[in-house]
Amino acid sequence: MASGGGDNELEVSNKQVIFKNYVSGFPKESDVYLNTNGTIKLKVPEGSNGLLVKNLYLSCDPYMCNLMKKSISSTASSFEPGSPIFGFGVAKVVDSGNPKFKKGDLVWGKTGWEEYSLITDVQNLLKIEHTDVPLSYYSGILGMPGLTAYSGFYEVCSPKKGEYVFISAASGAVGQLVGQFAKLLGCYVVGSAGSKEKVDLLKNKFKFDEAFNYKEEPDLVAALKRYFPEGIDIYFENVGGKMLDAVLLNMRTHGRIAVCGMISQYNLEKLEGVHNLVHMIYKRVHMKAFVFSDYYHLYPKFLDLVLPHIAEGKIVYLEDIAEGLESGPAALVGLFSGLNVGKQVVLVAQE
Incomplete structure (x- = not known):
């Protein structure tokens, strides 16, 4: 009307x-x-x-x-x-x-x-x-989640070819891109998700090396040790809580953690504590939180990278x-x- x-x-x-x-x-x-x-x-x-x-x-x-x-x-x-x-x-x-x-x-x-x-x-x-x-x-992919994935992975994590990368909430808007960026760089990539359907997507559609359903893992520390026997170089953090605690025990020396989100904590009236932070000292782990708006100035550079990959089918969304x-x-x-x-x-x- x-x-x-x-x-x-x-x-x-x-x-x-x-x-x-x-x-x-x-x-x-x-x-x-x-x-x-x-x-x-x-x-x-x-x-x-x-x-x-x-x-x-x-x-x-x-x-x-x-x-x-x-x-x-x-x-x-x-x-x-x-x-x-x-x-x-x-x-x-x-x-x-x-x-x-x-x-x-x-x-x-x-x-x-x-x-x-x-x-x-x-x-x-x-x-x-x-x-x-x-x-x-x-x-x-070309908006806030895309720039978040790009800036968190490339700017915060400073990745190198051949490194071991773990991504939680990996089938989400940000995680699926981080995994693909890491694969394009030649990293070994594992993601966690909350259903068999999402795990299958990570491995078959997004070409992660491995993926697991965290809900089916009674011991997250053991699960990560299974997928990363030599430890984790880069952890892209989307979950927090027990997952972060387990990751800290599995980080390699001089590993990097990009703190993008902590969805497991958003709806809790009393936030969970993190108990294994001391391992950041033992292994000299660098952990940095960020928000995508810190990197608005990189948006043209981000588009230059991602648009050709989309056109060539090297990145799917x-x-x-x-x-x-x-x-x-x-x-x-x-x-x-x-x-x-x-x-x-x-x-x-x-x-």
């Missing part, structure tokens, strides 16, 4: 996924709701430097659970009760008050979980120049696409029980 006296004053319906209130523990679908009564004018307010965009794809990411809690850190803002949740997505510019963007441009970056968003902070919004790949890729904004809450919550296979994306609208 639309009203108004012309294109610049056009008002349209704007479905939104609204955050109810702060949560503790695991998020539930009922912690958000779909508002179908919203409207928005398809015009940037006079004097604004922002953009009015039509959202096409929205990215479901584990960190979003943290944004449902009242206080998480001094560097991240929680969702606001009564307002749309937000995250990374792909969008098309409907109207622009910014000279860097024009109507019709395709962009990726932070946006609202709604059909249309007014984006006032365009500092980290990136224009999509390469459209010979699926647009949804900019929610994954698996997506799990939920259709319609109304499917968003279930898709997001499903991340925390491992329902998704590959990168979880919500299709809001076709271009």
Whole structure:
């Protein structure tokens, strides 16, 4: 439904996924709701430097659970009760008050979980120049997860050919890429995941050397020793908790750990302790946490590496696409029980 006296004053319906209130523990679908009564004018307010965009794809990411809690850190803002949740997505510019963007441009970056968003902070919004790949890729392999995998592996881990690499949550949006980067470099790669289907994907689709289902391993220390009899050079950390403890006992001297995420801890009211940190001293292990935004400046370099690999079929990417904004809450919550296979994306609208 639309009203108004012309294109610049056009008002349209704007479905939104609204955050109810702060949560503790695991998020539930009922912690958000779909508002179908919203409207928005398809015009940037006079004097604004922002953009009015039509959202096409929205990215479901584990960190979003943290944004449902009242206080998480001094560097991240929680969702606001009564307002749309937000995250990374792909969008098309409907109207622009910014000279860097024009109507019709395709962009990726932070946006609202709604059909249309007014984006006032365009500092980290990136224009999509390469459209010979699926647009949804900019929610994954060519977006935040891709740059995370690239910067964490190449910049934090400083990998070398022939090294032994372990990746937890390896079939997820980031892990599947890290494994493929490592294989292209000539490393030995093992990943862990939470189902037989995901283990099979790691070995058959993503060409990991080995993979195992951590849920079927009563002793993670022994499992890692089995797959890494000579120890681990690089651990790409997505899980935390007991997995990190087991890895610390299996690291090689001068090993590196890139701390990307700790999904096992996000929904705990009392966080688990890590007991084997002393082994970092014994083996001179370097462990560094990072976020992808530390490496925005490397995005062009990242594209130069990954786009030819995609075109040549040397890197493959698996997506799990939920259709319609109304499917968003279930898709997001499903991340925390491992329902998704590959990168979880919500299709809001076709271009």
